[in-house]
Amino acid sequence: MNKIKILFFATIRDRAGTKSMELDISADMTIAQLKDKLGADHPNLKESMKSVLITINREYAFDEAVVPPNAEIALFPPVSGG
Amino acid sequence: MNKIKILFFATIRDRAGTKSMELDISADMTIAQLKDKLGADHPNLKESMKSVLITINREYAFDEAVVPPNAEIALFPPVSGG
Amino acid sequence: MTETLPVIYSITESEIDLNDLLARITLASTGAAAIFTGMVRGITSRGGAHETEYLEYESYIPMAESKMKQVADEIREKWPVVEGIAIVQRIGRLHPKTPTVLIACTAAHRDTGVFEAARYGIDRLKEIVPVWKKEVGPDGQEWVEGNYIPKPGE
Amino acid sequence: MTETLPVIYSITESEIDLNDLLARITLASTGAAAIFTGMVRGITSRGGAHETEYLEYESYIPMAESKMKQVADEIREKWPVVEGIAIVQRIGRLHPKTPTVLIACTAAHRDTGVFEAARYGIDRLKEIVPVWKKEVGPDGQEWVEGNYIPKPGE
Numbered sequence A, B: 001m002n003k004i005k006i007l008f009f010a011t012i013r014d015r016a017g018t019k020s021m022e023l024d025i026s027a028d029m030t031i032a033q034l035k036d037k038l039g040a041d042h043p044n045l046k047e048s049m050k051s052v053l054i055t056i057n058r059e060y061a062f063d064e065a066v067v068p069p070n071a072e073i074a075l076f077p078p079v080s081g082g
Numbered sequence C, D: 001m002t003e004t005l006p007v008i009y010s011i012t013e014s015e016i017d018l019n020d021l022l023a024r025i026t027l028a029s030t031g032a033a034a035i036f037t038g039m040v041r042g043i044t045s046r047g048g049a050h051e052t053e054y055l056e057y058e059s060y061i062p063m064a065e066s067k068m069k070q071v072a073d074e075i076r077e078k079w080p081v082v083e084g085i086a087i088v089q090r091i092g093r094l095h096p097k098t099p100t101v102l103i104a105c106t107a108a109h110r111d112t113g114v115f116e117a118a119r120y121g122i123d124r125l126k127e128i129v130p131v132w133k134k135e136v137g138p139d140g141q142e143w144v145e146g147n148y149i150p151k152p153g154e
Helices: A010-014 A031-041 A043-050 B012-018 B031-041 B043-050 C019-022 C061-078 C114-128 D018-023 D062-078 D116-128
Strands: A002-007 A020-025 A053-056 A057-059 A072-076 B004-008 B020-025 B053-056 B059-061 B072-076 C007-012 C033-040 C056-059 C085-090 C093-094 C099-107 C131-137 C138-144 D007-012 D032-039 D054-059 D087-088 D092-094 D099-107 D129-138 D140-143
Touching: A002 A010, A010 A072, A010 C131, A010 C138, A020 D007, A031 A043, A031 A053, A043 B053, B012 B043, B012 B072, B012 D129, B012 D140, B031 B043, B031 B053, B053 C138, B059 C007, B072 D140, C007 C061, C019 C033, C019 C085, C019 C099, C019 D018, C033 C114, C056 C085, C056 D140, C061 C085, C061 C114, C099 C114, C114 D032, C114 D116, D007 D062, D018 D032, D018 D099, D032 D116, D054 D087, D062 D087, D062 D116, D099 D116
Parallel strands: A002 A072, B004 B072, C007 C085, D007 D087
Antiparallel strands: A002 A020, A053 A057, A053 A072, B004 B020, B053 B059, B053 B072, C033 C099, C033 D032, C056 C093, C056 C131, C085 C099, C131 C138, D032 D099, D054 D092, D054 D129, D087 D099, D129 D140
């Protein structure tokens, strides 16, 4: 099992109802599988998982990426700074 | 006769040796004639008269323009601000 | 060039001080700076016309600063003559007329791409730097939606 | 638009305060500003490479301010969405790294021509606004030569 930390921002945080959580996941879990798991465990997030941006250790990550041990994962909508 | 004021700036002022002068000129004098007169009266300025910029009452003026009474004339090289 | 090329990238809750930032990216060889700043609009007419009381900005700060550095690196690669770069995003509750973001690029001369570099900088910041804003107005509050999806390697 | 569109044009011997100037051309509807500043280069490598101790600026002040207003009017005609315009030239003895000139344009959004408007402003200032500089360096002093000849009507 891998221990990871997940951060939520903006609309995703509002829906998650928390800024962060820690999670134990299987060692070969991909980003796509992590999104499925989060959508299943937190029904409020299910719809958001379709368009959410995801980062692994502060770099943008995509469906096929495998989540490494002790990863800092973040989930957020497209950015709107400036 | 028209009374006019002439201002000199930058290299032209250095060559004229003065910042300004007052002059009485004939009522129908053009800019071209004024340049000839200044070049003749002030040999230091003769060479400069070929490329000098001239303004009448703070607007750029050209050879054919007639100098109006009480004009504020300025002579200077191409600008180099910024 | 013996002087180090200055680069500033920062998420801050403090006022953006243009004079100070400009001085910090000015070298002895610098003759030109192009600066972009964005401000909170109190009145917007494009799209759905509306009024704004304030914007509430938040950021994933460590990643935002690392992406700002990436934007600066991209600018240097595209415009090697750029000397200094500053990229600053202010966060927190910001009211109309307040500068919220600054991108500044300096170079020896103005015809070297500094304007294009600053424009590129703000465009990229709005694509990849993780900052979000919630708009609060007379009709309630709403997150402003971005629309750029980063590609692998961004 | 009920607010008056602000325009600042000035020849000054004082420091150029970017924060203050930006605030003075920011309206409630403003969301973007493009600012150009020029500085005294202490080290120049383009053309005849040389060092500069300081520049001595002078101006035909009343005409310069009237031509700055003309530049601002030209900007408004070309980019009608521009909201505020500031054009400031500092004169006197100015040392390396010192900002000497500022052109700033504001608008509701950044994709409306503000960058191009600021670029146009500095290009035009260097063509028609009567300001001259003398360069003083280790090898003596020399007037910097402009090369633009204004046309009738400019």
